[in-house]
Amino acid sequence: MDISFMERFLPLYLEAAKLTLTIASIGILISLVIGLVASLVLYYRMPLLSQLVTVYVELSRNTPLLVQLFFLYFGLPKIGIRLSPELCGVIGLSFLGGAYMTESFRSGLGTVEKIQTESALSLGLSGGQSMRYIVFPQAAAVSVPSLTANIIFLIKETSVFSGIALADLMYVTKDLIGIYYQTTEALFMLVIAYLALLLPISLFGTLLERRLRNAGFGN
Template sequence: MDSLPQLLLATAKITLPLSAIAFVLAILIGIISQVFRSNKFRPLAWLANVYVWLFRGTPLLVQLFLVFYGLPRVGITLDPWTSAIIALSLNTGAYVAETFRSAVASIPRGQFEAARTLNFTKMQTLRHVIIPQAVRIALPPLGNDLIDLIKGTSLVSTISLVDLFQSGKQVAAANFEPLAMYLEVAAIYLVIFTVLSWLQSLLEKRSNRYMRSVHA
């Protein structure tokens, strides 16, 4: 347990901030991608679809290597932190875009028609009808996307970032106790997962109460 402070420090300095920044960017990327995918201007829709297809269809590890080791070959050199944020946010953004697409697609067409009969503008329809329902539907998969992102940060050790996993590797190499070390690392990931799962459940309950109050 002497190594616990070092592991927690790596979690607080690298793993959690990296996950938070990448997830916020992924949400923005996902929203923009979904707007482009539903755009009637076909080149934009095509580009967004290719982006989602590419980043969902290739491993995160490959994407990290392309950003950190590949881009310098074309004159773009990035530090490990920036490379990790770019790769993680683009990877998760593709999944977030698909989450938003499926959430909007699951809303019955009658909701759009009802808004039209009430003379709602497109923005009013989005604000009062579509977005509240889509957010409620998207909350569980978005929570899963965040959890997957946090677990995916363990791969940034391959580009020399000393995150929670890399810190555990270093301690294991020093004390020759890999089993104990990796159990500690797993325990910290499990604690993060448990807290996030609890928060996700809380948000879903609040969202359901809000929707019931709106329709009451």
């Protein structure tokens, strides 16, 4: 293991990790909003919108992120729409993540018994108040493990960003291997970088789930 090589190119990995985390954070935040809104559409069975959400979820989950990115980066310019690699990454990750977040929230909402909503309404709460104070807190607590897994999954999916010339962690690793043939060192730094990004999220998700359950949510 060439330590001097790793020290020399550590700044490149730090920059790549910063880019990866920035795009992933924006994409994940947008996907959470999409998932929440779409899951509520399914929960309330809104006419037409429910069918559109179902089509979106199936389309997104059954097409690879790399294909979606290629469509955005290489396909749209054919009709005069040009997007930066960073914007393509955010849109692609949001589109994919929104479908997975929808399923997570939908599953959580499905665990809350209807009688709780009916009881809240009988006590004088409005439909919105019932969702805000009764249904959603329980659904969110149940969804935490799934949401955490989705966040980790989406960050790992950023490894395909190199396909559209984004200088992410995988892009830097492939470049260093191609130029210097230091495969072991480059891959070792890649693994460490992803561990540094993902392990804290996994630990935080586990801790949050335990605290919510100890507080009486999600039981």
